[in-house]
Amino acid sequence: MADAALKLEPVAETGAAPLLAVDNIEVVYNDVILVLRGLSLKVPKGQIVALLGSNGAGKSTTLKAISGLLKTEDGEITRGAVTFLGEKINGIEPDKIVRRGIFQVMEGRRIIADMTVLENLRLGAFTRHDNEVKSDIERVYEFFPRLRERTGLAGYLSGGEQQMLAIGRAMMARPKLILMDEPSMGLSPLMVKEVFAIIKKLNVELGVTILLVEQNARLALSVADYGYIMEQGKIVLDGTAQMLQTNEDVKEFYLGQGGGAERKSFKNLKSFKRRKRWL
């Protein structure tokens, strides 16, 4: 099963062109550090796609390569193409990418601590010039009723509330695609569940396409339609969420369910080239 899933073409691929296509990109930081080595993935419209992998695999880098924020960290796409709605977007300034409809919710939430909740939400709509901002703020409050009561500075919100604000801020931009980086980071298990329920709700009720990067593979796959697993800057496995949930390797390494007796050593595995721990 794992071997079948190793094909480069995603199994769930339909005939229509995907909303976002990342084609064989290579990303280099500071001109020397090669982080992504030929990564490809596709995000079909209206789906939640999960991007899973261990620390340092390059998940966040992938998201930043798509949103253009790589530039702010001295990174660069040196090869390959990122295509959104049929147009190549790599090399474009990040603020212009937001205007095209891709919004990244960064790791660690990154809400503006010295502003109020309302000001954070209004900033989410920075790129918009219509007059529906007020009604959209109401909609965010309907999604997150507890944000309405918080009138102080956003920096004093709890972690979960900050994550809600970060997602609410993304909603304010009315993006076509949200890139979500580790929404569960630093949250209590209950809060994580709540946040994931909201991510699903966003996708179902508002039709937003989501590319989700997560450490918590079990939860991510429970809401996702499709999943990619990456290691050392490459996709090593992909398939529908159901397929990945039942895959033995995924079960063992990401879902914490032990395999059989023959799976005690990493070197027996062909599909997973794990970095040796002592290196």
Add this chain to the structure above:
Amino acid sequence: MQSQLLLQLIINGLIIGTLYGVVGMCFVLIYKASQVVNFAQGEFLLIGAWVCWWLLTAWNIPFFWGFLIAVVFMMAFGMAVQMVILRPLIGEPIISVIMVTIGMSIFFQALMKWMFGTFAQPFPPIFPVDKVNVLGLQVQTAYLMSTGVSLAIMAGFAWFFKYSKMGLAMRATAFSQQVAQSLGISVRQVFALSWGISAAVSAVAGVVVGMVNGVSSALSYFGIKVFPAVILGGLDSIFGAVVGGLIVGLLENLGQYVDSQYLKWGNLYEIIPFYVLIIILMIKPYGLFGTRDIERV
């Protein structure tokens, strides 16, 4: 008589203090938005005042229009300075950027001397009366106007940063350039605009001071005077800049009172803001209103 003098000095201190506050806000605006310590802030006052003076005397333009043109010109000038000189320096060490702004200060000062001469030039009379009597005190009409304008500018800043989209974008950029970009804010635009606004508002202060003292390179000392004011208030606090400006303005004048009445040292006026600056920094290293980050994980 003594208390009359004291009162007069306090009023003077508050008037000049609001001007320091306004220039301080401009300084903080640039620092907050683009992390540049602008040592050429005083030259913005100088250039603005000279341009306005030139429009009024060489072209006989009415004051209102000359003033307006000078301010608009300085807006464009500030943006041009950022785009041409400072944009290529983004990412360079802070010391290089500081050296460049010091260089700009020297260059613009020399340029102004070359273009307009080294002598102080008086503004043509703008108000029918030079001084007005406020509660028995003589106050320069220009200063009265300056206080009005300063308060209006402060209110304008408060509104701008609280309610306007661009003001919020500037605060976001000050918080984190990466976060700002992730929200679709063009950091380049924010930088240019912050320099433009800063230069334009500084020009207003330059014209006002020029109206009272005449236009000369002495105007650029404002840029140095403003330094203790903003550090006192906290380098990253716009409100702190206003309070710091008022404190420095008051201290100068009270220093002069104490000096002329009791000490007879002769130069306490110039020095006292810096003494107080040192003392406050020893007690509160972030300034009175400077913030440390809110930390909550």
